[in-house]
Amino acid sequence: MKRSRARGASPAAIADAREALRRCDLLAGVSAREGAIERVYLSPEHARANAIVSGWIADAGMSAWQDAAGNARGTYPGATPDAPVLLLGSHLDTVPDAGRYDGILGVMIALAVVARLSARGVRLPFGIEVLGFADEEGARFGRTLLGSCAVAGTWEEGWLELRDDSGITLRDALITFGLDPDAVATAALDPARVVGYLEAHIEQGPLLLDADRPLGVVSGIMGAKRFDLAMDGQAGHAGGVPMRHRRDALLGAAATALAVERVALDEGVVGTVGELRVFPGAANVIPGRAEFSLDVRAATDAHRDRAWEAIRAHALEAAGERRLTFTENLRHVARATSSERRLSEAIEHGIRTATGEERPLELLSKAGHDAMAIASLTSYAMLFVRCGNGGVSHHPDESVTLEDVALAIDAFEAAVLAVADRA
Known part of the structure; x- marks a missing residue:
């Protein structure tokens, strides 16, 4: 120091x-x-x-x-x-x-x-x-x-x-x-x-x-907002399902996490995906569901909410590209x-x-x-x-x-x- x-x-x-x-x-x-x-x-x-x-x-x-x-x-x-x-x-x-x-x-x-x-x-x-x-x-x-x-x-x-x-x-x-x-x-x-x-x-x-x-x-x-987010796709055999046929929930979550970083840097806010869980959670099974958190913060509530809407748009795009369902639950709000x-x-x-x-x-x-x-x-x-x-x-x-x-x-x-x- x-x-x-x-x-x-x-x-x-x-x-x-x-x-x-x-x-x-x-x-x-x-x-x-x-x-x-x-x-x-x-x-x-x-x-x-x-x-x-x-x-x-x-x-x-x-x-x-x-x-x-x-x-x-x-x-x-x-x-x-x-x-x-x-x-x-x-x-x-x-x-x-x-x-x-x-x-x-x-x-x-x-x-x-x-x-x-x-x-x-x-x-x-x-x-x-x-x-x-x-x-x-x-x-x-x-x-x-x-x-x-x-x-x-x-x-x-x-x-x-x-x-x-x-x-x-x-x-x-x-x-x-x-x-x-x-x-x-x-x-x-x-x-x-x-x-x-x-x-x-x-x-x-x-x-x-x-x-x-x-x-x-x-x-x-x-100001902060904290969300519980999820991507739902379809589980399947890691060897048996061809790549182009997959509905991999983890990839949708990963694409969203990367979007959080991009939006935070572009908007001058802070965003964090601090929790991630995949189901069923086996090395030889394609993830059928991915649950993850999002914490987004900004100097004003309007700026925070604008960043969240941009992240949400990226999440919906990632879900659409992979034929996934994206769901969101607002867990916490602090003005x-x-x-x-x-x-x-x-x-x-x-x-x-x-x-x-x-x-x-x-x-x-x-x-x-x-x-x-x-x-x-x-x-x-x-x-x-x-x-x-x-x-x-x-x-x-x-x-x-x-x-x-x-x-x-x-x-x-x-x-x-x-x-x-x-x-």
């Missing part, structure tokens, strides 16, 4: 960062997989992580509790009993074979900031609520942002019938976890009592690394959002205070975050922390430096205090 030109972190900040990273390491061991990190919604690992984080919340001088959706939450009182609240947080769940900082580091940074305020006996014009969201990734039930949607008040009753790969419904999983499926709505906050939401998160990309900057401010988050200028200015102030940089780097997030869901409740701003190893994320090689995390804690605290000064 390149050395930053930024001002160095103080010894106190280094100590706080070392503890934050120690906690990330500890949570990395709370996993369903030996030798890898996997912690999904409403699992035994989720319960263990919440119990550990609740202890750290209490250590920071907060009241710790778990809401009806399974989010770990902590409350730090404001200067008056009726004070509104500023929300700080990120998520505690992971993708399969995850890194140890995606989401988790943001929660640890928030806790470090509140611990500092508590140690000094500081009371602000608002209370602070730290949230460790239970399900941002959607790895178990296929629907992302479940934890933050519950807090935002946009939870949908129909989600209770979602099923995981074992056929367990979300309703039954909540009950097994010890929660009441009919009480999830009680996790929601009153927007009239919320000042805003600040989230610290690793960048999950290489732009800060390339710019030799430890921190950045997020201008907004790309594009923009950070609120007042809160972004607080983040920018925090970065300048911590690093001495005159003009903090502004980035558009291509990755989704809990801030997208919380945007339905209140305004948001985000702080990005530089990633190492080329910016890789959702991978065991995910990395950050002690110095960058120390600067992030200082910047996040300064941002919270800047929001208080303007309250």
Whole structure:
């Protein structure tokens, strides 16, 4: 990783960062997989992580509790009993074979900031609520942002019938976890009592690394759509069916995947085929069905939808050429959002205070975050922390430096205090 030109972190900040990273390491061991990190919604690992984080919340001088959706939450009182609240947080769940900082580091940074305020006996014009969201990734039930949607008040009753790969419904999983499926709505906050939401998160990309900057401010988050797609043809003997007679479903899916790449490059969006399954799935059988996913994202919803229509046209063309049937199912929609200028200015102030940089780097997030869901409740701003190893994320090689995390804690605290000064 390149050395930053930024001002160095103080010894106190280094100590706080070392503890934050120690906690990330500890949570990395709370996993369903030996030798890898996997912690999904409403699992035994989720319960263990919440119990550990609740202890750290209490250590920071907060009241710790778990809401009806399974989010770990902590409350730090404001200067008056009726004070509104500023929300700080990120998520505690992971993708399969995850890194140890995606989401988790943001929660640890928030806790470090509140611990500092508590140690000094500081009371602000608002209370602070730290949230460790239970399900941002959607790895178990296929629907992302479940934890933050519950807090935002946009939870949908129909989600209770979602099923995981074992056929367990979300309703039954909540009950097994010890929660009441009919009480999830009680996790929601009153927007009239919320000042805003600040989230610290690793960048999950290489732009800060390339710019030799430890921190950045997020201008907004790309809108996303996620689809389950399928091509249906006809299975047959790999030796017996002549090439020109074949209705190979996998070839239709492969042609569509290549079209995703072309459209994404031409349109300036991002598109990913991350899952592919063929049936019946034997080496000597022509695939009769291919199921695959599509994730497409863009800076605006209109741009995203235009790219999807282009991809869809290529898929229909590929199906027609091979006498296949193409089907689509929209699994997930997340609208594009923009950070609120007042809160972004607080983040920018925090970065300048911590690093001495005159003009903090502004980035558009291509990755989704809990801030997208919380945007339905209140305004948001985000702080990005530089990633190492080329910016890789959702991978065991995910990395950050002690110095960058120390600067992030200082910047996040300064941002919270800047929001208080303007309250």
